[in-house]
Structures are given as structure tokens and as C-alpha cells.
Amino acid sequence: MSIFSSRSEQLPAAPVTKSDEQWREQLTPEEYEVLREAGTERAFTGEYTDNHRIGVYRCRACGAELFRSEQKFDSHCGWPSFFSPLAGDQVIERTDRSWGMSRTEVLCATCHSHLGHVFSGEGYDTPTDLRYCINSISMTFEDEPAG
Numbered sequence: 001m002s003i004f005s006s007r008s009e010q011l012p013a014a015p016v017t018k019s020d021e022q023w024r025e026q027l028t029p030e031e032y033e034v035l036r037e038a039g040t041e042r043a044f045t046g047e048y049t050d051n052h053r054i055g056v057y058r059c060r061a062c063g064a065e066l067f068r069s070e071q072k073f074d075s076h077c078g079w080p081s082f083f084s085p086l087a088g089d090q091v092i093e094r095t096d097r098s099w100g101m102s103r104t105e106v107l108c109a110t111c112h113s114h115l116g117h118v119f120s121g122e123g124y125d126t127p128t129d130l131r132y133c134i135n136s137i138s139m140t141f142e143d144e145p146a147g
Contacts, residue, residue: 020036034114043078043079048139053069059140062110064110066086067134067139069144071084075122080139084127085132091108092112113138115138115139
């Protein structure tokens, strides 16, 4: 299944583009399924769900900075949750009508890899009332240097 099937909006050109073969060489099969085919990891299985260290979360495919630990909160949903991206232009949002529902998909703005989905109006006590529900496998984490 292509990352673009069942997706509504056309995306602007990505600064990082690779062929499917190049992505398959770079990513594990599990990473490829989530990042390039819009899959999802099972709830409560990701390595960053309970991560409370200080630092930055990067796109596993291209290394772009996506979220900071200060934006992360425990939503008890089974995936790392953030109330906003590092900067508004670090992610792209578009309508996802797959699985018989309408959701807002979140992609890396640099390489268009699938990260997860964003939800609003769930009553979380956050500055934005948004929950960016992101697959751990779509990110890497870099500890902030001590200083």
C-alpha cells in the first residue's frame, strides 16, 4: 500500500526524497511499514511511550527535529503524545480517510514519512488541547547535553 492511498491533500515537494528501494535499504521492515506505508505500532509497545528524559525527538527516516521533551505528556493512550511539534513547519498534517474514518495524519515535513495522527478536543490539560499521537518507531531520541 502506498503512503498516499486514502490520503486527501497533495503534499508540497519534500526536501529529502528517496526511491522505495533506497528507503527499504535504510529502514528495517517494521520502520518501513510505519514510516513509508502509514502503518502503526501496537499500543504500549514503543520505546518512547514512557520516556521522561530531556531532549529532542527526530524523524527516524531523515533526522529532522520534530518534538521536544517539554512538549510531551502522558495521555495514557499507548503511544508517545505531544501537545505541539517543535515548530509548526516541522510536520505536515493532512486528512486521512483510511480505516473507514476521518483523522488528521501527521507527516515529517522534510521526508513525508508517516509519524502518526493528531487529535483535538479530548479535554487534555495542555496549552493546545491537541494530542499528537506519534509512533515511537517513527522517531529517534537525542538526550539534551548536560550543561
